Amino acid sequence: MISDIDCLKVGQSAPNFSATAVYDQEFIPVKLTEYLGKYVILFFYPLDFTFVCPTEIIAFSDQYERFSSVNTEILGISVDSEYSHLAWIQTDRSSGGIGELKYPLVSDLKKTISKAYNVLNSDGVALRGLFIIDKEGIIQHSTINNLAFGRSVDETYRILQAIQYVQANPDEVCPADWQPGEKTMIPDPVKSKEYFTAI
Known part of the structure; x- marks a missing residue:
């Protein structure tokens, strides 16, 4: 992990982390370095059981196969516990839940990951930070939205394809x-x- 989190920039190694995530109705350990060799879409969102967040989370899940087909994994992270994640996943979408997802939701209850990526706001929740990490573990793209508006999954995929293209064609x-x-x-x-x- 870099020493000064405020200077986290594209072109630097993505801060590693180990955490508990929820995937397929189970608690699983997640370590970022285990994804070396693949691209990673790492996105932060404020809180479970909110309003804009489920639209983003569901949209990434609905398009998971498109990312997977180009050697890319997706990880969602908030400062909620893994138990909150599980309850939200077990809640039907029509009742305010997110239902089954095709990628893990990571718990950052101690807020160390959000701090390392410099997305934690003064209220103690993560802004809508999104990082595209290449297969060498280097941050190639980052964007941070404020709380009230969501991100574009299609634009994320377009940028990912551009990154992969220029890396293959330097x-x-x-x-x-x-x-x-x-x-x-x-x-x-x-x-x-x-x-x-x-x-």
Whole structure:
């Protein structure tokens, strides 16, 4: 873990953690380093049994296979206990619950993970922080929303694909709104002009 959490930036190693999570109606141990070799979508949300949070959590679960197909795992984290997570999962969506999920929900009851990722607010809950960690354990993308508005799963997937593309093609870069199959750029004063002449 880095010494000064306020300086956590993309390009740095993701702070490791060990915690208890709920997955498939069971409590399981989760350690971030066990995901090395895969990409990880690590997202924080404020609290269980709230309003915006279930929309994000369910949306990531509904699209889990799309992420899994590109060697990516998803982890959701809040400052609730694993028992609260379990109760929320066991509550039907029509009754304010989230139902079965396809990825683990991690408990950060002691708030050490939220602090390490610098997303803990003054009220003691996590802001909507999202981190894309590559298969080497390096943070490649981060975004933090305030509490009142949710994130886009589709945009998260688009950014993940761009990260994977440039890592597989280190001589290229992806322009704004790039989608797989679209033209990329060569980061060179002369060669980059080829992109603009083609659009």
